[in-house]
Amino acid sequence: MALSFIHCADLHLGTPFKGVAGRFSATDNVHEILHAPEAAFEKIVDFAIEKKVDFVLFAGDITDSVNVNWRSISVLTAGLEKLANANIKVFAVAGNHDAMPNPTLENAFKNCVLFDCKNIEYHEISGKAVIGGISFCAENAAKNTAANFQRQNSELFQIALFHGNIGGRQGYDNYSPASIGDLVNCNMDYWALGHIHETAFLSEKNPVILYSGATLSRDVNESSPKGFYHVQVDDFKNVKCDFIASSPLLFCRLDIRLENADSMPEIKNQIRKNILAFVTSNNADKYFMELVLNGSTTLDRELREQTDEDLHFLFSDGLPGCCIIGRITIQTVGNFDRELFCRENIFAADLHHSFKDEKSADFPTIQAELGTLKRNYGSFIDSENLSFEELAEDAENEIIRLITEDFA
Ligand SMILES: [Mn+2]
Incomplete structure (x- = not known):
């Protein structure tokens, strides 16, 4: 049953870096800055292929807006294709930045699982894991959708993929709010969370509840290390989470x-x-x-x-x-x-x-x-x-x- 996967969130592909406008004379570095989110994404793809993980989880805010530029979309599509060619499955939810309905995202993820925003759906990876998820949409903004996750009738490792504010974290919009207790009660093994841009373990085990943090630094308030998690689960469901830095x-x-x-x-x-x-x-x-x-x-x-x-x-x-x-x-x-x-x-x-x-x-x-x-x-x-x-x-x-x- 041993398995491994990548948990990443808040890639913000196509971000215009509004927060740093006027703070740096960007002319010399503009390409490097604009390409940074894509470079972080490409690092995730290459790492996943190198480590031969079973699947990759994207916990929302994959793109910075619903109207993301073509260049970012072409990099995203190419990366997802590389993962598919390496037989690595991809599961994703939309966040508040790339909220459903989002035809661009749905098109980019057409060969992957992009969860709907209506109900929590569950997908089984035979012999390994069950992954449940629900995308963010405007109607879910004030609802406690996280509390509705349910452990499926299976001995497999159970993962919830979710974008929202758990535990009322300060400085972030209180989207799809839920308490840590709500999550624990769902009886899952691992919560792959997105929305909070700093890495944060809300629970170390039984279940692991983790904000992987953003994959890149977008402005001077985001100066803590940015990256993603390489998660390995053994036959006894012991979980090991390794942080991999990705922001260039x-x-x-x-x-x-x-x-x-x-x-x-x-x-x-x-x-x-x-x-x-x-x-x-x-x-x-x-x-x-x-x-x-x-x-x-x-x-x-x-x-x-x-x-x-x-x-x-x-x-x-x-x-x-x-x-x-x-x-x-x-x-x-x-x-x-x-x-x-x-x-x-x-x-x-x-x-x-x-x-x-x-x-x-x-x-x-x-x-x-x-x-x-x-x-x-x-x-x-x-x-x-x-x-x-x-x-x-x-x-x-x-x-x-x-x-x-x-x-x-
Ligand atoms: Mn975000």
Whole structure:
């Protein structure tokens, strides 16, 4: 009964990369960026063939929209044909981006199983597994369709293929919502989920409930490793899930907190250290990095006087070729005598005291809201890694900087 398969989701073929428009001068890299989703898909196909898996599961958002471009569709069709020629079966559901009815997707998957959005259907792969699935469509958006999966009358390994928000995950549309308990009650062996772009195990075993995450990084908020899972099941239904990275490029925003950076070479040095640390701890061919500079420096005013081009040149100098620097945002403050400033400026004094008196009881809510803003609008400070005091200090500094550019 041993079997192996690929679980992937959120390929977003044909994505226009709206989130990075204006953040990177794309002209030199436009083909590389636009081809990235297809490169990730081709990696899945080649990997599946190399490992001779039994089948591949696509858990929705295969294409970025219902009206996906012809180039992406031709790459998709060619890849599915390669899998068919290698005798590897393909099962897919549509997600909210490529929701049913979707004639383009149905045509591309005509020789595969693309699940309908009306009822959960079950397909048996003789002697190995039963795969149930239901596609996303507008009518299913508010329904708990996941709770309707049922273990079939069979000893085989049972898989549910599904696209939706399980456990009310923040920062994602609450499509086809269900709880983890709803899924456990269905008595399946494995839930192949799509919709959440970060990899997440909602349950490690009995059943495995897994978001494989997106196969590629689409904007600077998607800088965690992107890929798919190679799943191996033994005769005793023990499940082993291996993550395989697939995104050829990674977009990221580095929030760099300058400390005692009181000379130009020292600022450059601290930025370089942060960039290299990020590259060392990740695994992509290329990094598109947006930089946000925080912290304080005596050179705050001079730093702000540099043109974008000059900063770009300065901070890119000497970096490995895999690092592409995009937008640079300066949020630093000068070193200044706050006591003196507060004595001279009543508003600043009031502001300082109200920040100091703030008790932060609701800090988790503030963090969650900043997280949502960051996801939706991009250029917010890295609230997750800051303490309440640091966050309050940044906010206070930013307000002071806005009311007077001239206090340094
Ligand atoms: Mn998606």
